[in-house]
Amino acid sequence: MRDEDLVAVGEFDNEIAAQAAISLLSENNIVAQMDDEGGAFDLGIGELGAIRLIVVRSNLERAKALLADLQVAQAETCPAWTCRCGEEVDEGFFACWSCGDEYEPA
Numbered sequence: 472m473r474d475e476d477l478v479a480v481g482e483f484d485n486e487i488a489a490q491a492a493i494s495l496l497s498e499n500n501i502v503a504q505m506d507d508e509g510g511a512f513d514l515g516i517g518e519l520g521a522i523r524l525i526v527v528r529s530n531l532e533r534a535k536a537l538l539a540d541l542q543v544a545q546a547e548t549c550p551a552w553t554c555r556c557g558e559e560v561d562e563g564f565f566a567c568w569s570c571g572d573e574y575e576p577a
């Protein structure tokens with residue numbers, strides 16, 4: 472095992488959730504990418520339809536911790552909401568994916 476190896480760090484039900492995770496990681500200087508090569512990194516955790524994120528092994532532990540925080544934050548959550556820019560934002564996202572505005576309870 473080398474530090475540059477790509478390893479799966481988590482799975483997401485949809486691309487929006489995966490993108491949110493990628494941007495969170497990139498804010499922390501971790502480059503993550505979607506593994507769309509189904510089966511190329513078969514660690515036995517893949518499921519049809521899920522989007523897997525991969526990072527270099529040296530970032531794995533930190534990325535996992537960040538994603539765990541993200542999931543907790545989403546569990547504590549907000550409902551789906553409509554931003555003042557008019558875009559609909561999915562449940563669990565506190566910032567508008569379009570303009571970056573923050574969720575404000577109505």
Ligand SMILES: [Zn+2]
Pocket residue numbers: 554555556557558567568569570571572
């Ligand atoms: Zn917005």
